[in-house]
Amino acid sequence: MTTAPNYSAAPTRGALMWKQARAMFFAGPVTSLATVVMILIVLMAIFAPLIAPHDPIRLNPAMRLKPASDEFLLGTDAYGRDLFSRIIYGARISLAVGVGAAILSVLIGLGIGLVSGFFRGLDAVLMRIVDGLMAIPSILLAIAIVALSGATLGTVLLAIVIPEVPRVVRLVRSVVLSAREEPYVEAAISVGTPTWKILTRHLLPNTIPPLIVQGTYICAAAILTEAILSFLGAGINPETPTWGNIMAEGRVYFIINPGIILWPGLVLSLAILSVNLVGDSVRDALDPRMAKRGIDR
Amino acid sequence: MSENVLEIRNLSIALDGDDSARVVKDLSLSIKPGETMCLVGESGSGKSLTSLATMGLLPKALKATTGEILVNGVDVLKQSPGKLRDMRATQMAMIFQEPMTALNPVMKVGDQIAEVMEAHGRSKGDRRKAVLEIMEHVHLPDVERIYGSYPHQLSGGQRQRIMIAMALVLRPKLLIADEPTTALDVTTQAQVLKLIRELREELGTAVLFITHDMGVVAEIADDVTVLRLGEAVERAPVVDLLRGPRTDYARELLSAVPSLIPRAPRPTPKKATPALSTEALTKVYSTKTLLGKAKETRAADAVNLTLGPGRTLGIVGESGSGKSTVARCIVRLIDPTSGSVKITGEEIADVPLNRLKPHRKRVQIVFQDPFRSLNPRIEVGESIIEGPLNFGVSRKQALEDAKRLLELVGLPRSAIDRFPHQFSGGQRQRIAIARALAMQPDLLIADEAVSALDVSVQAQVLKLLDEIQERMGIAILFITHDLRVAAQICDEVMVMRKGQVVEAGPAAEVLAHPRTEYTRSLIEAAPGRHWDFANFRPVAETIAAAG
Numbered sequence A: 001m002t003t004a005p006n007y008s009a010a011p012t013r014g015a016l017m018w019k020q021a022r023a024m025f026f027a028g029p030v031t032s033l034a035t036v037v038m039i040l041i042v043l044m045a046i047f048a049p050l051i052a053p054h055d056p057i058r059l060n061p062a063m064r065l066k067p068a069s070d071e072f073l074l075g076t077d078a079y080g081r082d083l084f085s086r087i088i089y090g091a092r093i094s095l096a097v098g099v100g101a102a103i104l105s106v107l108i109g110l111g112i113g114l115v116s117g118f119f120r121g122l123d124a125v126l127m128r129i130v131d132g133l134m135a136i137p138s139i140l141l142a143i144a145i146v147a148l149s150g151a152t153l154g155t156v157l158l159a160i161v162i163p164e165v166p167r168v169v170r171l172v173r174s175v176v177l178s179a180r181e182e183p184y185v186e187a188a189i190s191v192g193t194p195t196w197k198i199l200t201r202h203l204l205p206n207t208i209p210p211l212i213v214q215g216t217y218i219c220a221a222a223i224l225t226e227a228i229l230s231f232l233g234a235g236i237n238p239e240t241p242t243w244g245n246i247m248a249e250g251r252v253y254f255i256i257n258p259g260i261i262l263w264p265g266l267v268l269s270l271a272i273l274s275v276n277l278v279g280d281s282v283r284d285a286l287d288p289r290m291a292k293r294g295i296d297r
Numbered sequence B: 001m002s003e004n005v006l007e008i009r010n011l012s013i014a015l016d017g018d019d020s021a022r023v024v025k026d027l028s029l030s031i032k033p034g035e036t037m038c039l040v041g042e043s044g045s046g047k048s049l050t051s052l053a054t055m056g057l058l059p060k061a062l063k064a065t066t067g068e069i070l071v072n073g074v075d076v077l078k079q080s081p082g083k084l085r086d087m088r089a090t091q092m093a094m095i096f097q098e099p100m101t102a103l104n105p106v107m108k109v110g111d112q113i114a115e116v117m118e119a120h121g122r123s124k125g126d127r128r129k130a131v132l133e134i135m136e137h138v139h140l141p142d143v144e145r146i147y148g149s150y151p152h153q154l155s156g157g158q159r160q161r162i163m164i165a166m167a168l169v170l171r172p173k174l175l176i177a178d179e180p181t182t183a184l185d186v187t188t189q190a191q192v193l194k195l196i197r198e199l200r201e202e203l204g205t206a207v208l209f210i211t212h213d214m215g216v217v218a219e220i221a222d223d224v225t226v227l228r229l230g231e232a233v234e235r236a237p238v239v240d241l242l243r244g245p246r247t248d249y250a251r252e253l254l255s256a257v258p259s260l261i262p263r264a265p266r267p268t269p270k271k272a273t274p275a276l277s278t279e280a281l282t283k284v285y286s287t288k289t290l291l292g293k294a295k296e297t298r299a300a301d302a303v304n305l306t307l308g309p310g311r312t313l314g315i316v317g318e319s320g321s322g323k324s325t326v327a328r329c330i331v332r333l334i335d336p337t338s339g340s341v342k343i344t345g346e347e348i349a350d351v352p353l354n355r356l357k358p359h360r361k362r363v364q365i366v367f368q369d370p371f372r373s374l375n376p377r378i379e380v381g382e383s384i385i386e387g388p389l390n391f392g393v394s395r396k397q398a399l400e401d402a403k404r405l406l407e408l409v410g411l412p413r414s415a416i417d418r419f420p421h422q423f424s425g426g427q428r429q430r431i432a433i434a435r436a437l438a439m440q441p442d443l444l445i446a447d448e449a450v451s452a453l454d455v456s457v458q459a460q461v462l463k464l465l466d467e468i469q470e471r472m473g474i475a476i477l478f479i480t481h482d483l484r485v486a487a488q489i490c491d492e493v494m495v496m497r498k499g500q501v502v503e504a505g506p507a508a509e510v511l512a513h514p515r516t517e518y519t520r521s522l523i524e525a526a527p528g529r530h531w532d533f534a535n536f537r538p539v540a541e542t543i544a545a546a547g
Helices: A013-025 A029-046 A083-118 A120-134 A138-149 A153-179 A183-190 A195-231 A243-253 A259-286 B047-055 B081-087 B109-119 B124-137 B143-147 B156-168 B186-203 B214-220 B238-243 B248-256 B323-331 B380-390 B395-408 B413-417 B425-437 B455-472 B483-489 B507-512 B517-525 B539-546
Strands: B006-015 B022-031 B036-040 B062-071 B092-095 B174-178 B206-211 B223-228 B231-237 B276-288 B294-307 B312-316 B338-343 B363-366 B443-447 B475-480 B492-497 B500-506
Touching (some): A013 A029, A013 A259, A029 A083, A029 A259, A083 A195, A083 A259, A120 A153, A138 A153, A153 A195, A243 A259, B022 B062, B022 B206, B036 B186, B047 B062, B047 B174, B124 B143, B156 B186, B186 B517, B214 B238, B223 B238, B248 B455, B294 B312, B323 B363, B323 B475, B363 B425, B380 B425, B492 B507, B492 B517, B500 B517
Parallel strands (some): B036 B223, B092 B174, B443 B475
Antiparallel strands (some): B276 B294, B276 B338
16 A cells, blocks of 8 residues: 655645735736726825825915916816815725725625525525625616615615625525535535534635736726716715815816816726726636636737 | 548647646647557646647646647647637547536427537528437437437437537548447447447547557557556557557556456455355335335345455445445345344344444445545545544543554554645555545455556555455455456455345356356457456466466
8 A cells, every 4th residue: 555645746725826926916026016096096085184295175266276386286176175175085984995895795795695605595585685696777776765864874885785796695595506526525524513603614715816816806996886876976975085076076176177077087997997906816826727718918 | 631530749738838847748640540559647647738738728727838630631729719619529529437417408409419510500401410420420320219208218328329419420531439338337438439439430530549448549549559547658549559568667657557367366265254144134215105106226136145254345336236225225225125144143134223332343345435535624644533532442542552553554653644635646546545544444445446546556455455354354345336346356256236136156257257148248348358468468368378
């Protein structure tokens, strides 16, 4: 009988994680650029008070609608507030909404999805509720919620998270449904492992890679939805700078200072594009079968 | 121009063209019209790569670095993609292991055969006639109806016949068959092998037949090339190889083939409480339709069995016979519809799931697929101690036991903190056995536990199971489709078909003197049943020698 320990040597965990991180965030020039843009926007949000030259909220009637100058890099808006500073502060709301929506919908969806995928009896009920939620148009729901309960960061988040949850539930459920048929799960059942432990130890880890990917897409979609809501006037109160708010106010003054719409629009597009590109790259790194189909990054 | 249909000269295939990473090394072989060359080898021997290279279908990462592959004198390796396309189906054609995935599920099978002709510019008028003709040629029944059928409406054997018809419709000189019967039941396998033999004679096709199964080799080969890690270790006419292998490796391969002759009966133990007994165990799957009418499938139908402690009972049957259903009912991975299951005398068939835990300990199961039966994300030690921890054994104690068990199954103690992907299939199956043994069960169920393994590894695992039984006095319920394996390890054998027990009794009786037609047909279909491989002689001579 062979006792030779001829199993392959494996690199350490740290080395593996670094390798995987590199595959995710620096897979090619486009991905690297997207990662850098994403990091810059995050830094901009965190250090907004240090970077912004002016107070983004203080009104200054004397300085209304000034063109770009040394003092006001991108000019001022209709209330004399510095556009550049407002855009920098706007990143805070956008990122808070994006990241918050991603984390919340993934956590809620994960819980419901695990239960739904594992317990056949509950599945039928839960999935019908989820089907119902999916039938509601997300923007309309968001406007309704904000209209009913007032515009705060919390309600905007809630309005964005509710329509995203069903998608996460379906994703988690499908992963759990196929994973629970794996022999290693059946083996765990036959050694008397309690259900909660089967869920957390054997099933949950399978859902993590697709959830990370889904999370980045939710983040990008949430940033966009928040901007749309603000633009429509159903978002966070107009005083707080968000990219959507700035654009909504600038609409009227487009001819006088088109920058009020163009600059936040550009930053918004860059933010969403970079998050999506990084998401694609994460997907490719976690699921090698999908790689090499998209553009060569 | 040689008279050989296929001539491979000094072929080497390497990963990324890197000559130090060769997966096929200096392979040469040739096949004349109407002959069959078998390429035999275990997994990783390069046999499938050779066939893909011959079709010009090597994956991009692999390149033929040296040598030539002449099909009717034309070097495949030097042809343009367009020319290769022309050669496929007209000069050489291939059939694969899994006929379900090799056929397009949304296209009628007749049209799929016709498509081959269309791709090679055959006129529309003749197509249908030619397709029906070739379908008759491969002995498909009711060809008009089957022409319009979709793959899922056909049986596995019929699908493989369609694949063969598709391969042969343009009368290529060379047929490459890559494990074409591995996914089929024995009786179907026997029919497909017979068909390939017949067509070869009728059409003069040369066949390159790839297999890991020495039984199949004995049935179909004229010449055999034994491959090991990409190298041809031996080439000989089939009878010469089976009677007198010249190399150690070929000898090992043949010796590892389990014999169809049942093991010597072990003394029947004294009366004791059986480790396992079932009475009228039944599992019915019913599908409700809209009108409330239920369609019932009796996956297991009134199965009675008794298994004494320290004994091995084999359940043998083809796919869909219900053998796995019985196993899963006993482990309570599924709930039996009715009937009784007693483990060491205690009824467990109707114990509700939340009170089943104390009984889980006493029955353990080892599954077929070693790559899926261990959680890839946790260390093997954690997998092994999961059960004991559930039953209150301290972590330290459990780990100590796990190390001991790893040694017992022939792995080093240090394996405990490795991950499953660091082990080969056979090693993983040993780990799965260790995990089952960690529970100190009274009954171990092996559900096709050696079917996915190479023969030499299979022999080792069977030996391990036998040793464990000897040491621990465990009862084993051994589920297999392979009569040879059953003959090697089982004291008693039960033959199942369509959920019902056809025949049961001591292995020596059932396998040597089957009472039912079905068991007889199973034994007759076993490939290479006339050969006693391990002793390098036909079974007849073994029997004569025995007395």
